[in-house]
Amino acid sequence: MFETISVPRKVIETNVNDAFPFVSKISDVSDIKQYRERISEYKDYRIQCFDKGFRVSDLLNSQTKSLDDFLAKIFEKYIARFNYIALVAVGGYGRREQFLESDIDLLIVSELDPIPAEAKEAIESFISFLWDLKLDLGTSVRTIKETILASRDDITIITNLIETHFIAGNQTLYENLIHSITEDDFWDDEKYFDAKIKEQNERYHAFRDTIYSLEPDIKNNPGGLRDLHIMQWLALKIYHLGKYDNLHTIGLLTKEEYEEYLACRDFLWDVRYAIHCNSNSNILRLDFQKSIAKTLGYGEEGNAPVEAMMRDLYRIFHRVLELNNMVLQQVSIDIKGYVGDEFSEPVFLNNAFVQRGQYIDVIDHEIFKNDPEKMLDLFLAIESHPEINKIHVNCLRALREGRRELKDHLITIPQCRKKFKQILTSTDSLPLVLRLMHETHVLSSYMPQWGRIEGLAQFDRFHLFSVDEHTIRVLSNLNELAIKREPIYQLFRNVRRKIADPEILFCAALLHDIAKGRGGNHAAKGAKEAESFCILHGFNEYQTNLISWLVGAHLMFNTTATRRDTTDLEVINSFADFVQDEEHLNHLYCLTVADISATNDNVWNSWQDNIFRQLYQATKLAVTQSEADLVKSMHLQANEKRERAIEITKDCKKDDLLRYMRQFPNDYFIHYSVEDISWHARNILRYRKNDEPLILFSQTPNVGTELLFYYKSTSPSMFTNLVITMAVKQMNVFSAQIFLTHDFHALCTIMFQNKKGQPLDHDRLNGLRKAILAGLKEDSQVLNLSTINHKIFEVPTTISYLDSKSEKQTKLEISTLDRQGLLAKIGITLGNLGCLIRAARITTTGERADDYFAITDSNGLPLDANRKEELSVALKKALDE
Secondary structure, X not given: OOOOOOOOOOOEOOOHHHHOOOOOOOOOOOOHHHHHHHHHHHHHHHHHHHHHOEOHHHHHHHHHHHHHHHHHHHHHHHOXXXXXXXXXXXXXHHOOOOOOOOOEEEEEEEOOXXXXXXXXXXXXXXXXXXXXXXXXXXXXXXXXXXXXXXHXXXXXXXXXXXXXXXXXXXXXXXXXXXXXXXXXXXXXXXHHHHHHHHHHHHHHHHOOOOOOEOOOEXXXXXXXXXXXXXXXXXXXXXXXXXXXXXXXXXXXXXXXHHHHHHHHHHHHHHHHHHHHOOOOOOEXXXXXXXXXXXXXXXXXXXXXXXXXXXXHHHHHHHHHXXXXXXXXXXXXXXXXXXXXXXXXXXEXXXXXXXXXXXXXXXXXXXXXHHOOOXXXXXXXXXXXXXXXXXXXXXXXXXXXXXXXXXXXXXXXXXXXXXHHHHHHHOOOOHHHHHHHHHHOOXXXXXXXXXXXXXXXXXXXXXXXXXXXXXXXXXXXXXXXXOOOOOHHHHHHHHHHHHOOOHHHHHHHHHHOOOOXXXXXXXXXXXXXXXXXXXXXXXXXXXXXXXXXXXXXXXXXXXXXXXHOOOOOHHHHHHHHHHHOOHHHHHHHHHHHHHHXXXXXXXXXXXXXXXXXXXXXXXXXXXXXXXXXXXXXXHHHXXXXXXXXXXXXXXOOOHXXXXXXXXXXXXXXXXXXXXHHHXXXXXXXXXXXXXXXXXXXXXXXXXXXXXXXXXXXXXXXXXXXXXXXXXXXXXXXXXXXXXXXXXXXXXXXXXXXXXOOOOOOOHHHHHHHHHHHHHHHOOOXXXXXXXXXXXXXXXXXXXXXXXXXXXXXXXXXXXXXXXXXXXXXXXXXXXXXXXOEEEEEEEEEEOOEEEEEEEEEOOOXXXXXXXXXXXXXXXXHHHHHO
């Protein structure tokens, strides 16, 4: 028996019209203005009904009837005298699912062809009246013949006509229309079925083929309401579902499965209605998830209510997806005789499983109930047959029933542990097998640790997916990124080939976030969990230690690369001491790149690749060489880049280039590419306006726009005024680097994006340049931001000074909530205290900003203890206002 999942809000069983009838203050409904007010009143009334706890099914029926009555009155006023016209509800309105923000889909159908001019004029007046009321209408005006022809051209139209109800006008005409649609054989069963499959697949692709989006669309998300609709449409079109029939009575679902279908529908209806009380879309956005969780009865303290709501929602999505998969397979068998693209003769794999094309099936329906170990055998069979990538409906049903009768997790059975370890060793097919185990809930049935992260939402704007879905994508990336040809994955390809025992890497990927959602440091807790897992599954001591270390260290590469100066010898040596040797470095690098690339679609880019490459290459040298040799290697690297830059900068004299490049420290040449160094030199040597800064822009596709700023100034206000202008212009700065030359010039590069996370278009660059120049001339700019970011997340501000052997600079790290103008606020505070910024690393991870600065006082000296304390207090005050 399935466990019923329902929202915890209190429900009133009585009829809403009896217990809480709608009473309007508006009396003259013929007046457009007053009728708009009545519609607004009615919407507020519906929200109150939901808040009071009336069933959504009751509200939908009541709202549909109210809308029918209203439209019938307007129809009577404008069109009723033409007795050859009918008003028909189609689409969601047609199936009586009229939510608060749903479109009102109408078909006005005429028996006469063509429609007489007088009737057309009346219809136009009817529609105009409704538009004047500001209703969200979707209207079509057709004859019966035109309706039939239109339905043949568009799968959406024929689907809308499958679910209709009569509103007003000529009812016989409506019945003739339905009869004509039913009798038309253009969309035969197989053609209609294939079209709906294609439509569903395209919709799934648009949602990244996952149910685990952190901002899901309740209607269109895989596993959402649309998946339930498709089952209903197929039942109506192919099985001619009658008024008193359902998916159980026509044989598509068992009685228990149909009860599950209804429970899922009711849950999704509740969530969608709650969303419509807050928004005009179907998307459960992060900024009102707390409000929705409270409305649905999950509570209101902290993030726990949101996590509980999202877990339930993902479980519902999963159930709908499973039911949808089973129904679609069953329909395919009924109309084609097989599932998949073409018929294949069954191939018996062993005494338990049979292959049917791409699908694996069971021979005995009771197999998993009688022998739970066979669940692992199922996936071992898939692993050993690469042509199998799907599970047959018969097998799915058997698996669901067997899984729900388990008394304990499979990991407690020694033979199951051996089989799971065997699954982990086949890394080529492991991502597919683990995804199938995850989608069928066998992975959470195997190990309770997975059950704790299954459907666990990550309450931030950095991750697009829940913890479990993110983990599955990391596993896939370990193979997929190794064959990608894009330059940004070249180093990953090279390093991945060096890993001799990929089982270690895959096991670490499986477990890297296993302790999330349990409070505290999930990496440290995960390392202990990984150690226990490895010992239990018979990994040797070296494998166990490396897997546990990788899980505990999986954040360190990214933290060091993005939040530290990777040209700093002290940083490099410290990280080299941490990774110990090249093998640990290689594993950590691959896990980190796969991890970051699985957070969202755009985070891994050429800028990210460059800073990771710098750290990897420097650390690789550091773990194999002495500190003196490392210094020498870095010096040689800087010289090599200097020479190559001179070589490719053909349009400048070599003496000028040498004189120019002597002004910069070695760190400058290590940080930038040869092409960047050449670009800087070429433009700076040509520039003759010493009294004005040089400002140039360079576009990097899929990354952002780079600003090159070169000016003779050591004023603390220079950088401050620069970033204030960027903030006022609503630019998102995500990287900044400053180098001071020996002749007191500052070369600063800033990578930034517009509000949509894209490079700035060329038309706005000239305006930004003018604004920067104007801002630099002001002694003290005021930070005046036109918009205020809505605070959704809680990220406490922390100020820390990093331990350093260097006596040249003070290294400062600031972690706080990202917001518009954050960098400007930091710059103003540093400038007011006379601090000079020598280097900066700006790292934004979703809603969290982790910014690193190397600073000195106005004399170029590091800050003493008193100045550090003064700066910390000032920064806290500025950032926590």
